[in-house]
Amino acid sequence: MVDFPQHNVGAKFKGKRVGYFRETAGYERYKSAYVEGFGGLPAVRQSVDIPTAFGVVRAYRFGEGDATPLVLLPGRQASTPMWAANLPSLIGVRPVITLDLLGEPGASVQSEPLTDAADQAAWLAAALRVLESRPVHVLGASIGGWSAVNLAVRHPERVASVAILDSPFVFGGVTWKMITVSLGSVLPGMPDKWRNRLLGWISGGVQAPADLPEGRLIASGMRDFAAFLPMTDQPAKDKLAAISVPFLGIFGGRSIVHRAKRIAKRARKLMPAAQIEVWPAASHAVNGEFPEEIAARMLQFLDEAETAKGA
Template sequence: MSAVEFPEHNVGPKWKGKRIGYFRETAGYKRYREAYREGFEQLPPPVESVDVPTGFGTVRAYRFGSGGGTPLVLLPGRQAATPLWASNLPGLLAIRPVITLDLLGEPGASVQSKVLETEADQAEWLAEALRALEPRPVHILGVSIGGWSAVNLAVHHPDRVASLTVLDPPFVFGGVGLKMVVVSLGSVLPGMPDRWRNKLLSWISGGIETPEGTAEGKLIASGMKDFAAYLPMTKKPTGEQLSAVKAPLLAIFAGRSIIHKATRVAARGRKLLPQARIEVWPEASHAISGEFPDRIAAELATFLAEVDPSR
């Protein structure tokens, strides 16, 4: 069992209108905190927990595993945080040391203190955090919006990135479909009945009947209900920006994703980055990280052995 401490967070209506992420009320914050702790207990014990100061707030980071290899940094999806990686960490730790981050401006143990105006701001806080944690470029694995965050970092701060692995990321090689727009808007309405929010969560997760019955589902459901995020509109990098990315890239898209047409965005990615390794897994949903942890670890082990054989 791993104990986890929470920093002083932005909680309550006094934060409304300040355009900074906050928990709407104390009861919701406590609900989220308990879901986070429940999920965290399913992780291997971290060797370090640290709150990294940046110009936009403090970023919660955890180190798992040991060894001298270049670490793998994990970036979760929207309304998620480090406990999302429970099924993935055992396999990934067999490859190399891991650092997980809770995204700034999202529910988690990171605490935003300054408004994020642009995608450059979103890359800046991440670059600052990584610079404090590791002097060298790191390998990054991001799922969903975490994948977009990884690519956005490579666009604005390529010196921080040794390689990129992205799992069904939106707004990288294409936009998102109408279904996802509806889900995104509906899932964060504070007055939405829990049963409807749970149905939306099930839809995103590929049809799991009771996603809120899992630790990860409880965490995401509480994040949707209890946290108010104020992030800039997510923008797709231009073709010129993507073509300029030099870091080795492994992109895996989910054939059953409601985010986008996987084959379409994968085809566009291959045109823009012909040197990248871009795959479509037909049987995967947008919840790909939890559906295929062993396969992802195996793919990543092969990919990293090719781009970083020093490990």
């Protein structure tokens, strides 16, 4: 069984501007969902808590081998169990490290405010320094993709390649539909039935969140956790253009987060060397919809990245 830490719980943390669970019942509900979701993951090779200037970051290692690891960064209100569909196939590609984002619900515990994008990159770079002396490959879903790009912009020495899955705030903002869903899903007192419908809209209606442990985890995070994160800023065009490592961007043709074709066109203009793809059948929940296809695409992408590095 995974060890879930004693977290920030109760209104006494509100004034500290750090993420916290609103009440003990919510903390216990989330903890139960996390442990349940984790039980469906492959065997963990190592679990480690890394102290940083902004809090303690929880990381897990999966898989064997000495290849450069692939680091997975989850989306907003998510954590390591969201990768349940992906880990079995990805650990066949290379060793995998997952991190729970600091300031989000999960097993990482924030202790100091995150005031800007520089702070968000700083804690991630500090954690990766402890985990790996070499640059790592980073794959981020949704806001995790923004975190990966933010890291590449501010700490390029930590990154060997970047791949993002339907990530907002990298090449553009979000649609009014996504804003509506995001605001509605975190309203206090929102009935779980309505919240699940909103989350189902994000995931293209493939499966109601309550049907899956990771869905219940995200729903609990939205209901029970209060985050105090800085405004997510889109990286400057010149900063994106300056990213020199191999870059893969996959966007869902059915995503409500943005207009995929428009975002892809903008991405190709800003980063001509990047590999930018629109998967027509995918929604924002592309990682859960196409796990085998993502693993195959990542195998190809990482092989190309490491071949180019050795050339």
